[in-house]
Amino acid sequence: MSERKRLMIIDDDPEYVAATRAVLEGAGYETDVAYNPREGLAALRARRHDLLLLDLLMGRGAEGVTVARVIRADAALKKLPILVVTGLRTQLASIFPRRAVHADDIPLDDLVEKPVTPEALLERVAALLHPAATAQPVS
Amino acid sequence: MKTTLSFADEISNMMYATGTRGLNSCIQCATCSATCPAADAMDHTPRRLIAMINAGLKDEVLASNTFWTCASCYACSERCPKEIKPSELMYALKRYSIWKNRTRGKLVGPDFSRRFVRTIMRNGKSYEPGYAPAFVFEGGLRGLVREMRFALRLMGKRRIALLPSRVKRLENFRRMLSRIMPLEGIA
Numbered sequence: 366m367s368e369r370k371r372l373m374i375i376d377d378d379p380e381y382v383a384a385t386r387a388v389l390e391g392a393g394y395e396t397d398v399a400y401n402p403r404e405g406l407a408a409l410r411a412r413r414h415d416l417l418l419l420d421l422l423m424g425r426g427a428e429g430v431t432v433a434r435v436i437r438a439d440a441a442l443k444k445l446p447i448l449v450v451t452g453l454r455t456q457l458a459s460i461f462p463r464r465a466v467h468a469d470d471i472p473l474d475d476l477v478e479k480p481v482t483p484e485a486l487l488e489r490v491a492a493l494l495h496p497a498a499t500a501q502p503v504s
Numbered sequence: 505m506k507t508t509l510s511f512a513d514e515i516s517n518m519m520y521a522t523g524t525r526g527l528n529s530c531i532q533c534a535t536c537s538a539t540c541p542a543a544d545a546m547d548h549t550p551r552r553l554i555a556m557i558n559a560g561l562k563d564e565v566l567a568s569n570t571f572w573t574c575a576s577c578y579a580c581s582e583r584c585p586k587e588i589k590p591s592e593l594m595y596a597l598k599r600y601s602i603w604k605n606r607t608r609g610k611l612v613g614p615d616f617s618r619r620f621v622r623t624i625m626r627n628g629k630s631y632e633p634g635y636a637p638a639f640v641f642e643g644g645l646r647g648l649v650r651e652m653r654f655a656l657r658l659m660g661k662r663r664i665a666l667l668p669s670r671v672k673r674l675e676n677f678r679r680m681l682s683r684i685m686p687l688e689g690i691a
Contacts, residue, residue: 377517379509400509401520422603424521425595427685453687456603460618461625467688 375405376420421451452479511562522592536580571597572613628671
């Protein structure tokens, strides 16, 4: 990796964040973290990032959805790839059993549900950071 | 940037959009406890609960009935001199305990909340008899008879309906919900 990619994580679950950071930094990525949407948006505006890992269920509801919409409406941020990593379905299982996450209304580039294995997470991150390389394997 | 979060930090993050000045600005004046109409039924008063959160007593806080006993009258939030918004804290603790699956057994609140949300999602409005299973068996057979007689009197005065009704244009309401809660089958 010639230049280390900088990833932003916005998630309110400290245990998930700690594990994800260890995986991503172990793979050579730089990471920044925010534990709520307001701090996350401020951090994204303060410094350039190559990818956002975004949780959905934060604050008073699925505020990650709002974050994704704000990013897509922001001239400086709208091209930032968004990987949604959510436990929405499992967190709401006691209220809405067996419902799948429905991504049509969320502006995102990819979505993965928690729990996610380190390998799967790194694969999705690499695919979003280097779409051409993953789409056409080197022969 | 913090690398580890305390319990108070986690709860504060859940309250970030409420306009609170932060749990750490609490001066323990007990205005919230003095003004709370439900404080007598709580095992810890709101003032004490805030002190417990700031002290990191996570297990004791989550085992408390305080936030499930809150009547959401907002008197504490109106009167708090430090604008902490304790009523929003009670909602944050409800969400946190459901999220972490730490709801205390034998409490009506968690089941009641789930039934309420499901009813609103299904009908677009409240339907009180639908919540009855959450609490109607609490007082045993005698309690059940008492609740049923009370319900019949309310029905006689048209205060509660026999069958649930739905809002007009339910599909528009559900489409709106799917914009804020992206789960399949809601819209």
